[in-house]
Amino acid sequence: MEDIKVLVRDYVIREYLEEGEDITYDSPLISSGYVDSFSMVSLLVFLENKFKIKIPPEKATPEAFDSVNKIVNLVNQYINK
C-alpha cells in the first residue's frame, strides 16, 4: 500500500508538476489543475502499466483521480482481481 502511494506521488510530481511545486497524498490533482483531463489519460496508462491492471473507462473519472490517496483506492480495487 505504502509503495503504491509513493510510486504514484513520485510519478505525478515528476511528470505533471512544474518546478518548485509539491503535493501531499491528499492534494487535489484534477480540481487544482495539476493534471488536466487530457493528461489524465497518460496517468491512467501509467497505472495500468505499472500495476498490471485494467481500469474500466467509467471508473477513470476526475473525482477518482483527484488525489494520490484516491488513486491508490482505485488501484486497490483492481490490483488483486
Next chain:
Amino acid sequence: MSDFGLYADRIRDFDWSVAEKELEYRDGNVINIGWYCSDRICLKGKADKTALIYEGFGGVKKRYTFNDIRVAGNIIGNLLRNLGIKNEDRVCLFMDRIPELYLSFLGVLKIGAIVQPLFSAFGEESLFVRLENAGTRAIITQSKHLSKVRKIRDRLPHLEFIIVVDHVSTKKLEGREIAFSLSESAPVEELEIYPTTAESPSVLHYTSGTTGQPKGVKHVHYSLISQYLTTKWVLDLQGEDIYWCTADPGWVTGTSYGIIGPWSLGITQCVLDQGFSAQAWYRFIDDYKITVWYSAPTAIRSLMRAGDDVVRQFDLASLRHLASVGEPLNAEAVLWSIKMFGKPFHDTFWQTETGCIMITNFPGMKVKPGSMGKPFPGITGAVLDPGNYEPVSEPGTIGLIAFRPGWPSMMRNYWNNEDKYREKFVNGWYLSGDRSSIDNEGYYWFVGRNDDVINTGGHLVSPFEVESALLEHPAVGESAVVSKPDEINMEVVKAFIALKPGFNPSPDLELEIMNFIRKKLSPLAMPQAVEFIDKLPKTRSGKIMRRLLHAQEWGEEIGDISTLEND
C-alpha cells in the same frame, strides 16, 4: 426579454453602424480596445461596479471594480512602456487564468502593442515556434512557467524581457527576467492611451493547420465592433448579469468573449482558475449567482457524465441564458440542458480567424437540437460546392462553410504568412475549412472538418505538428497522426508509429511517447492512443496515406486505394 428580438427584424437593413453608434465610434476615430473595456466604462459611471470576480486554486478569491482594472491596465502599460515596448511590438501573455492575465491584456493594448496570448499548458516547443514566428519582444508569465521559457530563450534573440508576475525573492532571476508585482506597484491613475485606429493590430492568436507550423491570426482594434454586438445579441448580456465564460484566454473565445465582449459592455464576469470538476463548477454558479454561462460541448458532456444527482445539490436557478462553442453541440447535450436547467445550450459557430460568432442559435429563436443555427445579421454565409466553390441551392446538400469577407473582426492576415492567408479565399468567399449542410429553414448542420486538422475538446491540433515532434523521439522512425472518435472530446489524437530498428513496442514505450509529446507540445496534442505498426500505408510516391488510417478509426469506407504502395 432578450436584446435580440426577432431574427427577421434584425437581419433586415442590418448595418454594423448599430454597434458603432452605441460605442460612440465614428470612422477615423481612435479606437482602442483596452480603453473601451475599462476607461470608457468608468466614464459611463460604472467605475465602482465589479468587473472581475476571480476564484483560484485553494479558494483564493479576488474582486476588481472597473476602476481597479482601469488602473491595473495603466500600471502594466506603464511598465511595458518604460521598458521601451512600442506600438505593434508583440507581448506574449503566458499565464494561467490569474487576474494578471486579464489585466495585462488591457495594459498591452492600451499602449498600442499587440497582445499574443498563449495557452499556459503549452510545452516549450509549442511556445518556441509561436514566439519565434511573432518575433515577440516581451513575455509576461508566472514563476511556475519560467522553466519552459528558460529552456528556449537562447534561441529567441528578439525576446528581450521576461516579466514574472509572482516572483519570490528567495529564487534568483536570470538574464532578461524582471520581477513584477501588481499589488505592490504604485497606482497609475492616468496613462496616455496610444491612439490606435480601426486597422491597428490588436491581438495575435495562433491556430493550427493541416500542414506547416501554427499560423498567427492577426486581428485589429476594429474587431471590437463585432465582438461587442455579438456579445450583446447572442450571449444576451445585459445590465446586472453575472457572466461566466469558461474558456481560457490562451484561445480566441477567452479573449473575444472572456474579456473584450463582456467588459466593453460593462458586465461583471467571473473566472474560475481550477481544474474541471462538476461539483466545483455547479458550486461556482450557485455561489456567484451566475446568469449567463458560455461553455464548451466537451465540458457539457463531462457534466452529463457526472450525473444528474450532482446538479440537484445546488441552486442553479440564477441561470438565464446558456451558450456553447468550440465544436458541434450534440442534440443529446441540448436536450439534457433543457431537462436539468430548464433551458437549452445555444450553439455558436465561429473560429479564431473570424474573431466573432458567425452562426448561432439566437435567444428567443427556435433551437433545433444539434443544429448550429443561422448566420449573425450582417454575415453572408453559404455552403459551397467543393467542386466549383459556388453556393449549393438544394437544402441538405453537404458542402464547405464559407462567408463573404468584410465583417469587422475578420482576421487581417496570418503573421508573416501572406500565402496561407490568400489560400483561405476563393471566388470572393472566406473558406472556413468546415463542412455542413443548410436545411429548408436556413439552419446550418455541422458535418466535420474539410481537412486533417483534429478538433479535440474544441481545440485544433495539427497532425503535422505532432508528427514532426514525434520524429524527435529516439525510437520513432515514422508516424502518422489522425483523429479518433471520443465520447467526451469528440475527437482525440491517435498516433500510428513505425519504430526504428532496435526498438520494440511495449506499453512503457507507449507511455513514454505520450508524455514526450505532452511536455513538448501540450496535453491536447498528446496521443491518447498509440498503435505500433511495421510500416505506414503509403502511396507509390512515398506519401503517407493518412486517410486510410482515419477511415479505420472512424469505421468509414476506405475509398480508392489504387495508389497504395504494395510490396
